[in-house]
Amino acid sequence: MSANPQAKTLVEKIWESHVIAELSDGRTLLHVDRHFLHDGTSRQAFDGMRRMRRPVRNRDLTFAVVDHIVSTLPGRTGESHPPGRERIHALRDNCREFDLELYDVDSPHQGIAHVVAPERGITLPGCTLACGDSHTATNGGLGALAWGIGTTEVMHVMAAQALLQRKPQQMRISFSGSIGPGVFAKDLILYFIARHGVAAGSGCAVEYAGAAIRSAPIEARMTICNMSIELGARFGIVAPDEVTFDYVAGRPFAPTGMQWERAVDAWRKLGTDLDARFDREFEIDCAGIAPQVTWGNSPQEAVGIDDALPNPADIPEPGRRQAVERAYTYMDLEPGRKLEGVPIDFAFIGSCTNARLSDLEAAARVLRGRKVKDGVTALAVPGSMAVKSAAEAAGLDKVFIEAGFEWRNAGCSMCVGSNGDLVPPGKRSISTTNRNFEHRQGPHSRTHLASPASVAAAAVSGCITDVRRLLDRR
């Protein structure tokens, strides 16, 4: 227990500065500083606004983007993926009618919402941000309190710039120790989820802390926050520090001049107090973590690349045991074997988890001078058009293309397949995304989650492999 009842966590501090009103039933009306809309979940919310005959309350705090359903093919337009056409048109019409800023298919700022918001400086430390998408916690990498909502709540934010919420419980995961070669942010978070399960953070806001987080660049912090929902938490956050301020400074919507000085002063005070109390605490030593790859249909079904797959007979609880047996059937794998050597058909580098510049660089380091194995389809889909341009300026597009990857335009793409980028039935994919659910990348597709470097290593090997071996030979 805390000796000092005044001591607060980072999340509590941001929460309290956004309280509009406390209700007698224990709920809080919380101000939402930033609202991001996308093509996947906003339509019925606009319909609701029309029914209520209301304008969007704070147009200046509201942004929209096409990401889920947009084609990623070269030369794409809003018409390129016919099943998505209607929804893209609907978003355009809605943004015009309600006078909102839209990053459309042809905008240089288009991309996945959670990639675009930070890189435009729309996400700021200490702000609250909501979006109709469960991976909104990605923005927590900048020290923002950001969370995913459903479509009804999207309408609430449009109409009121506020949400009725119950305060989440406080959870902290501290990552300490040094990270080995070939091991990335993705491996750390998969390792945690594999150990503690997909419900470890239910009802919680998770603060990621510890030396390994403090020394991690912003993009790695975003990767870790991104997968908070895969451990059951709606919120994931890292306290803002000098690394954060350096990242935010100079971005289009970031404050400038005197306002910048004031803002940074305020942001410096946000860190969790020394003796603040957490409801749940975990410590992870990074030293022993190997590259992680999932084998089953839940993000918790991940193993180190050196480890044998678990035996369902060891699971006492029948519901869990059946789920694991079902995953073995779906994935066409046997207990006891290692993942190394399992042949793959698709390699996908993309998504809000792992499609920022540093992710593409990590993959390119493995790909340079190598070729994608015959029979493997490999896609690189930058998280935003800005990431794409930056990658091209650094010559990374050539590395991908020479290796045999398709170099695409920005969007969610094969993460969820709603733009037609699908893994066909029965085919096996290794993917930098965040969900390995049954049928996620296409009906009867088989997905293995891994870091961008591990996916690149598998693409050139034609099978799941230990990326560290490919790094050693350099």
Next chain:
Amino acid sequence: MEKFTVVTGIAAPMMMPNINTDAISPMAAGRSTATDLGVMLFANWRYRLDGSEIGDFVLNREPFRRSKTIVAGENFGCGSSRERAVWALMRFGIRCVIAPSFADIFRENAFQNGLLPVVVGTQECASLAAALECAQEPLVTVDLERCVVQGPEGWTSSFVVPTERRTALLEGLDEIDVILRMAKDIDAFQRRDREQRPWIYLER
């Protein structure tokens, strides 16, 4: 929002843990031409790639084709925030899901739409599911007024729902009306906040 008072109907046992929203309402499914959300509910589990039904999936079996309740394993509704998952369940006719626990966003979406998430213990859920599997009439009554569930063979359990949610469901109230009644508070907050954090307000 649709009211919820007392619902009696067939209940389908689906005792897997972590049933996710991609499974409940797939983005890409074999029957992707169907647009009715109820038809697309659990599409990849209900239909083969050619669109034919998979006979032994519970919701394709009689009498479970007419289910109003689902009894599921822990962490029901995990994964994406898509509210479509709730709409698809309701469109099919489901008004209540009974499980040991729910994912946060799914529970929120359920309450916003008048689908009742009922939490009962793991053991109790398992025994209810087992009773439903062998019952002549796999009926469950969910009574929100008394906060009691009754199943076959005398199975019964009470549950807890936050007061405001219970009131909203019983009376069919939309949360947006509660929020909009606080418009003055929102104005006052923003006026104060503009002084303290001017960088938040972009004035486009």
